[in-house]
Amino acid sequence: MIIICDLSYKSESLSFFEYVKPIEEIIKKTEMSFKTVHYSELEKKSESSNNSEEYSGLQNFLLKKATGIILCGTALKDNEFLKKTEIFQFLKYTEIPVLGICAGFQVIAKLFGGNIIENKKIGMTTVKTISDSPVLRGMDKFEAYELHKNSFELPADFLILAESDTDIQVIKHRYKLIFGVIFHPEVRNERVVENFLGIIRGTCKSV
Amino acid sequence: MKLGVLFSGGKDSVFVCYMAMQREEVECLITLASKNTESYMFHTPNISLTSLQSKAADIPLLEFETDGEKEDELEDLKSAIICAKDKYCIEGIVTGAIMSVYQASRIQKICDSLDLWCFNPLWYINQNDYMNNILDLGFEVIISGVFSYPFDESWLGRRIDEKMLDELSTFSEKYKITLTGEGGEFETFVLDAPFFKKKIIIDDFDTNYKNYNGLFSIKAAHLEDK
Numbered sequence: 001m002i003i004i005c006d007l008s009y010k011s012e013s014l015s016f017f018e019y020v021k022p023i024e025e026i027i028k029k030t031e032m033s034f035k036t037v038h039y040s041e042l043e044k045k046s047e048s049s050n051n052s053e054e055y056s057g058l059q060n061f062l063l064k065k066a067t068g069i070i071l072c073g074t075a076l077k078d079n080e081f082l083k084k085t086e087i088f089q090f091l092k093y094t095e096i097p098v099l100g101i102c103a104g105f106q107v108i109a110k111l112f113g114g115n116i117i118e119n120k121k122i123g124m125t126t127v128k129t130i131s132d133s134p135v136l137r138g139m140d141k142f143e144a145y146e147l148h149k150n151s152f153e154l155p156a157d158f159l160i161l162a163e164s165d166t167d168i169q170v171i172k173h174r175y176k177l178i179f180g181v182i183f184h185p186e187v188r189n190e191r192v193v194e195n196f197l198g199i200i201r202g203t204c205k206s207v
Numbered sequence: 208m209k210l211g212v213l214f215s216g217g218k219d220s221v222f223v224c225y226m227a228m229q230r231e232e233v234e235c236l237i238t239l240a241s242k243n244t245e246s247y248m249f250h251t252p253n254i255s256l257t258s259l260q261s262k263a264a265d266i267p268l269l270e271f272e273t274d275g276e277k278e279d280e281l282e283d284l285k286s287a288i289i290c291a292k293d294k295y296c297i298e299g300i301v302t303g304a305i306m307s308v309y310q311a312s313r314i315q316k317i318c319d320s321l322d323l324w325c326f327n328p329l330w331y332i333n334q335n336d337y338m339n340n341i342l343d344l345g346f347e348v349i350i351s352g353v354f355s356y357p358f359d360e361s362w363l364g365r366r367i368d369e370k371m372l373d374e375l376s377t378f379s380e381k382y383k384i385t386l387t388g389e390g391g392e393f394e395t396f397v398l399d400a401p402f403f404k405k406k407i408i409i410d411d412f413d414t415n416y417k418n419y420n421g422l423f424s425i426k427a428a429h430l431e432d433k
Contacts, residue, residue, distance in 0.1 A: 022331035
């Protein structure tokens with residue numbers, strides 16, 4: 001099962017429909033199973049667990065049973081998620097494919113030691129692929145929709161897969177299937193998400 | 208969160224108003240009437256009727272006029288939003304944008320410059336689910352304008368119902384039109400919605416139609432108890 005993570009300021013917000021639902025729609029076309037959770041769920045310990053346990057129920061599920069995780073974008077004014085990046089520490093120890101979109105890109109970059117850069121972009125930009133990767137299969141040069149206030153420096157252990165004239169656009173961990181995309185692929189570039197789903201299929205025998 | 212809804216009176220802006228009311232506080236509706244019928248930003252048929260919809264919904268309306276010239280209308284929109292912010296202390300704007308990056312990115316920039324949230328709850332929605340949802344929830348919507356082949360005169364003023372959705376689906380497959388009219392193929396006007404306290408009854412109308420372009424103009428209408 002794929003976990004879609006809503007990084008918006010609250011659960012079931014108006015932003016859910018804008019940044020999470022379009023990702024759900026792309027996955028629905030593939031008939032792969034998924035579950036959407038708000039990132040606050042990552043903190044919740046189940047009633048039966050004792051508080052000394054290292055991971056919450058959902059974190060354990062993500063580490064042991066999930067087939068992939070997608071961290072979705074948020075509204076331009078919504079940077080609440082950046083205050084809570086410690087709850088994503090478990091991602092450092094997961095072997096499953098991870099795709100961070102916009103806000104999700106920022107979570108991944110911060111988690112792996114990248115420094116935040118104030119970098120506002122609203123609108124279309126031309127993206128060029130500079131390093132072959134399954135996540136950008138069939139995409140050499142394309143127009144992409146950016147909507148962010150911040151970006152991050154490239155963290156150690158990450159490679160740049162694609163860039164625009166001014167910014168890093170797509171990154172990948174050197175050794176893990178962890179990808180970050182600063183633009184919004186659900187807008188005119190669904191193929192990025194479809195390619196990512198293909199990577200998930202390639203890593204698990206029973207999807 | 209206190210929000211203002213960019214409001215044209217068509218199905219999308221009425222539907223997002225409904226969505227916003229379920230999750231936040233809608234303080235006002237904001238209408239920009241464009242003198243330019245070719246406006247890139249603002250829907251035009253029956254825009255003057257938004258005041259009646261605002262009464263039906265019992266939500267205050269701020270109405271403004273714009274010449275609708277390409278980038279000037281954005282300045283007019285910004286002024287309108289500033290007005291809403293001053294008068295109703297709104298913290299964000301809701302729009303009915305579905306796929307238009309042109310519209311969405313411009314409104315995002317305006318909201319950002321005014322330190323406001325911007326929500327587009329219909330963004331890249333599954334159009335089939337959305338249109339069925341409109342019917343399931345009891346919205347009463349009519350076609351207020353047609354602007355492309357194969358829409359003939361009989362479409363003007365028609366209510367959106369299941370039969371119409373079937374026809375639209377056929378058109379969509381055959382002629383590549385969008386189910387929602389997002390491509391500008393048709394425009395709509397809402398007579399009733401789940402959150403309206405009264406419904407709109409049309410008393411008099413005009414139609415103008417030529418060569419797959421037509422308008423259904425409401426000349427007189429009143430509110431009735433539901």
